[in-house]
Amino acid sequence: MKSKVLGLLGLGAALALTACGGGSKDASQQSTGAAADSALKGTTLNLYTWDGMFPQEVLDGFTEKTGVKVNYSNFDLDETMLAKLEETKGGDYDIVVADDYIIQLAIKEGLVKELDKSKISTYDNINPLFQSKFYDPENKYTMPYGAGIPLIVYNPETVKVDIQGYNDLWNPELAGNVGIIGNYRVIDGITLKSLGYSFNTNDLTQIQEAGDKLKTLAPNIRLINDNNLQDYLLSGEVGAAFMYTSQVTQAIKANPDLKVVYPKEGLGFGVMGSFIPSNAPNAEAAYKFLEYINEPEVAAKCFEYIGYFVTNKAAESYVSDDWKDLIVFPEDKISLIESGELIENISDEANELHNKLWEEFRQKTN
Numbered sequence: 001m002k003s004k005v006l007g008l009l010g011l012g013a014a015l016a017l018t019a020c021g022g023g024s025k026d027a028s029q030q031s032t033g034a035a036a037d038s039a040l041k042g043t044t045l046n047l048y049t050w051d052g053m054f055p056q057e058v059l060d061g062f063t064e065k066t067g068v069k070v071n072y073s074n075f076d077l078d079e080t081m082l083a084k085l086e087e088t089k090g091g092d093y094d095i096v097v098a099d100d101y102i103i104q105l106a107i108k109e110g111l112v113k114e115l116d117k118s119k120i121s122t123y124d125n126i127n128p129l130f131q132s133k134f135y136d137p138e139n140k141y142t143m144p145y146g147a148g149i150p151l152i153v154y155n156p157e158t159v160k161v162d163i164q165g166y167n168d169l170w171n172p173e174l175a176g177n178v179g180i181i182g183n184y185r186v187i188d189g190i191t192l193k194s195l196g197y198s199f200n201t202n203d204l205t206q207i208q209e210a211g212d213k214l215k216t217l218a219p220n221i222r223l224i225n226d227n228n229l230q231d232y233l234l235s236g237e238v239g240a241a242f243m244y245t246s247q248v249t250q251a252i253k254a255n256p257d258l259k260v261v262y263p264k265e266g267l268g269f270g271v272m273g274s275f276i277p278s279n280a281p282n283a284e285a286a287y288k289f290l291e292y293i294n295e296p297e298v299a300a301k302c303f304e305y306i307g308y309f310v311t312n313k314a315a316e317s318y319v320s321d322d323w324k325d326l327i328v329f330p331e332d333k334i335s336l337i338e339s340g341e342l343i344e345n346i347s348d349e350a351n352e353l354h355n356k357l358w359e360e361f362r363q364k365t366n
Helices: 027-040 056-066 078-088 100-108 168-171 186-193 204-215 229-235 245-254 283-294 295-305 313-318 321-327 329-336 348-365
Strands: 044-048 069-074 095-099 143-148 151-154 177-181 221-224 239-243 259-261 268-277
Touching: 027 283, 044 283, 056 069, 056 283, 069 295, 078 095, 078 100, 078 268, 095 100, 095 283, 100 268, 100 313, 143 295, 151 168, 151 229, 151 245, 168 186, 177 229, 186 204, 186 268, 186 348, 204 295, 204 348, 229 239, 239 245, 283 295, 295 313, 295 321
Parallel strands: 044 069, 044 095, 177 221, 177 239
Antiparallel strands: 095 268, 143 268, 151 239, 151 259
């Protein structure tokens, strides 16, 4: 995922898990499945998402299992993807993986096919923590593919502040020692959250108040970098950083002594979703792909590869020990998820004010 705001959702009901491939099937079901696979052999699945979202072994495994070739094309921004779907009227691509906020717009424009869940035998492996959210409240159109929460990470050897939340980033002892990502909705959002407001407020007075507070953070900011921010933390150029989930996992993998902070004020997050465009040329192959990547062992490989939180409950036990503490969300942090929010689309007026205040903040950090 590129420059994402990703994360986890509130606690849901317990999920009855389905093992990889499900239970036993009668002869007629097996025959039907074999016939479907045979019919798909030699066809092509057109996959459209960011670069580096699936390990090659998973794509090769899908081809080996189904005979369906994968044509992987990528986009740089969610908005690029939406424009392409609009241009093709929901055609050309069979599977798209994108961010929640843009999926909401694609659904509203009729560019997303309603899922026939009977064709996805592994559907019940999904963790309900990542379902029934603003972009697809009835889970009609999407399956989650990874979630993340931007978090604070710091080096306790060089930073003596006991950082527990967003407000601690304003501590004068961190002057010139903080790195942050460059997503204005996220950074403005954590400032709103530090004041007790919603990430998604449309109240211009609250947004202005947060913008004024954000400007006072400028003396503590060493750099704003949306890509590879973890490298600056690992090199010691900054002692503390507020980073995307994939950057957090890379940093901790490289230096386990770094400290990860789940901010006490509440979490901001987002979810990547997979969907079938409304006029997908090979929808049957798309269903097979969704079924395949939701198999527990396959899903575990995918989540370890992208470094985001696991959205498949059945896959958690297949995540390797090296990754489990990084991408399986900790049970003792569930209350923070419950008080957290997905970052949603807001009014044009609110967004314009966010942009104005962000530019003013950036000028003060130069």
